[in-house]
Amino acid sequence: xxxxxxxxxxxxxxxxxxxxxxxxxxxxxxxxxxxxxAHNAPKDPLYEDQWYLHDRFGIDIGNLWQNYLGDGIRLSVxxxxxxxxxxxxxxxxxxxxxxxxxxxxxDPSPTTQELYDPxxxxxxxxxxxxxxxxxHNGIGMMGIAPNVSLIPLNVFSRATDRSFVKAIxxxxxxxxxxxWGEDLSRGFIDDRLVLDAINQTMKKxxxxxxxxxxxxxxxxxFSSLLTSRYTLVIGASTKGGSIAPYSNRGANLLCVAxxxxxxxLLTTDLTGEKFGYDTKWHHLNLPExxxxxxxxxxxxxxxxxxxxxxxxxxxxxANPTLDYRDVRYIxxxxxxxxxxxxxxxxxxxxxLYYSTAYGFGLIDAQKAVEEAKHFRxxxxxxxxxxxxxxxSLPISSQTRNGVSLSFEIDQDFVVEYAVLHLDAxxxxxxxxxxxxxxxxxxxxxxxxxxxxxxxPLKRWDFGAIGYMDESAKGSWELRLxxxxxxxxxxxxxxxxxxYGHQK
Ligand SMILES: [Ca+2]
Ligand SMILES: [Ca+2]
Numbered sequence: 001x002x003x004x005x006x007x008x009x010x011x012x013x014x015x016x017x018x019x020x021x022x023x024x025x026x027x028x029x030x031x032x033x034x035x036x037x038a039h040n041a042p043k044d045p046l047y048e049d050q051w052y053l054h055d056r057f058g059i060d061i062g063n064l065w066q067n068y069l070g071d072g073i074r075l076s077v078x079x080x081x082x083x084x085x086x087x088x089x090x091x092x093x094x095x096x097x098x099x100x101x102x103x104x105x106x107d108p109s110p111t112t113q114e115l116y117d118p119x120x121x122x123x124x125x126x127x128x129x130x131x132x133x134x135x136h137n138g139i140g141m142m143g144i145a146p147n148v149s150l151i152p153l154n155v156f157s158r159a160t161d162r163s164f165v166k167a168i169x170x171x172x173x174x175x176x177x178x179x180w181g182e183d184l185s186r187g188f189i190d191d192r193l194v195l196d197a198i199n200q201t202m203k204k205x206x207x208x209x210x211x212x213x214x215x216x217x218x219x220x221x222f223s224s225l226l227t228s229r230y231t232l233v234i235g236a237s238t239k240g241g242s243i244a245p246y247s248n249r250g251a252n253l254l255c256v257a258x259x260x261x262x263x264x265l266l267t268t269d270l271t272g273e274k275f276g277y278d279t280k281w282h283h284l285n286l287p288e289x290x291x292x293x294x295x296x297x298x299x300x301x302x303x304x305x306x307x308x309x310x311x312x313x314x315x316x317x318a319n320p321t322l323d324y325r326d327v328r329y330i331x332x333x334x335x336x337x338x339x340x341x342x343x344x345x346x347x348x349x350x351x352l353y354y355s356t357a358y359g360f361g362l363i364d365a366q367k368a369v370e371e372a373k374h375f376r377x378x379x380x381x382x383x384x385x386x387x388x389x390x391x392s393l394p395i396s397s398q399t400r401n402g403v404s405l406s407f408e409i410d411q412d413f414v415v416e417y418a419v420l421h422l423d424a425x426x427x428x429x430x431x432x433x434x435x436x437x438x439x440x441x442x443x444x445x446x447x448x449x450x451x452x453x454x455x456p457l458k459r460w461d462f463g464a465i466g467y468m469d470e471s472a473k474g475s476w477e478l479r480l481x482x483x484x485x486x487x488x489x490x491x492x493x494x495x496x497x498x499y500g501h502q503k
Pocket of ligand 2: 272276292293294
């Protein structure tokens with residue numbers, strides 16, 4: 001059984017503690033809410049080192065904390081255990097809902113086994129939690145949404161299908177933050193069960209699911225959890241405003257947020273010198289009052305997803321009626337294009353810029369929350385589906401242009417999300433290019449030749465979000481090309497489903 005979390009480690013870098021900087025605020029304030037009425041919120045000492053909040057290529061937290069701190073929002077973190085004694089986290093945790101699956105208790109902290117198991121990164125959950133919910137208390141750092149009810153769900157203490165299903169389908173959760181995943185070539189849980197759980201939960205207790213795109217420098221379409229229309233997929237950008245080299249790409253990517261490249265993110269660490277990313281043996285040069293309880297080495301799409309989860313909490317507080325479609329729509333329309341010369345950028349027929357590396361761009365917290373405040377629900381969801389069955393088309397490099405198919409869509413509505421389902425036999429998915437062109441002429445790669453991936457293609461869904469706002473009506477074209485002259489395959493059937501709303 002392979003267990004892993006999406007996280008990357010690079011060399012630890014020095015970041016000084018904010019209390020050494022100009023004009024530090026050392027007041028310890030008992031009530032988090034005091035900041036709500038403050039025009040100039042006092043800064044916790046490490047705030048200046050949280051570059052991902054306020055740098056040029058950060059999320060632009062601006063003055064949002066004057067009005068929004070995540071109050072009333074229930075946010076679950078499906079992860080390893082969280083340090084519930086941490087000075088900057090303990091006030092945010094909802095202990096009634098928190099859960100550790102290995103002993104069915106409400107204590108979500110890492111077990112001794114987790115702390116010493118080399119296959120589990122026991123530091124990960126605490127790092128994720130800090131970015132989202134570290135208190136504005138005059139000590140340590142500042143979380144994006146410090147007043148959320150944080151629900152830590154320690155699934156990796158017993159990583160079974162059942163644990164994941166239960167964690168993902170918890171009732172009465174606004175936002176589910178998932179900085180874990182797997183791809184086609186791995187598999188420690190049964191994705192189908194988790195997908196079913198997501199589908200069921202959306203019917204009875206709608207939740208906004210955020211998932212990391214993954215850290216394999218691969219394609220986010222390879223994980224079936226990420227090709228569901230219900231999951232919002234987040235990639236990682238760097239402090240310099242480019243794509244993080246490890247960040248998985250894909251036509252299902254919604255946006256990026258800082259995940260770090262050479263520079264990591266500052267966040268909370270397992271308390272003390274013995275455990276965490278910051279330990280006696282691997283220590284940051286932080287002044288005494290910050291030592292061992294914080295780290296600046298948190299990296300990966302895990303960190304990016306936590307950032308977006310925090311922003312979505314502020315959006316939900318600004319407008320509690322928002323559902324996953326509204327949030328996706330707002331992020332698509334308010335994220336900003338970075339690295340504009342990157343070859344992956346396209347402009348779709350409705351003028352939206354999209355990239356399989358960046359999604360709709362770098363999330364912009366201020367714009368997203370501002371838009372959320374006045375946003376009226378998208379009209380009810382509608383869908384159109386076209387299935388092409390009994391195809392028996394050869395997949396072969398002998399066919400010059402590969403397999404070409406057309407899906408004729410009669411309904412006229414505004415597209416939000418597309419799902420392409422293929423039933424095929426082909427031995428190495430990495431040999432394939434799969435291009436879907438909308439009725440308006442926007443072409444996106446759902447698969448791009450990546451020889452490292454030798455997993456077979458059988459039945460698979462591909463998600464695509466870059467056609468947002470375009471019209472569904474017309475002919476959608478699919479091309480499937482193989483780059484391997486030695487392999488042959490067969491495409492049995494294909495279907496295209498478009499989700500959207502009336503104009
Ligand atoms: Ca703090
Ligand atoms: Ca530590």
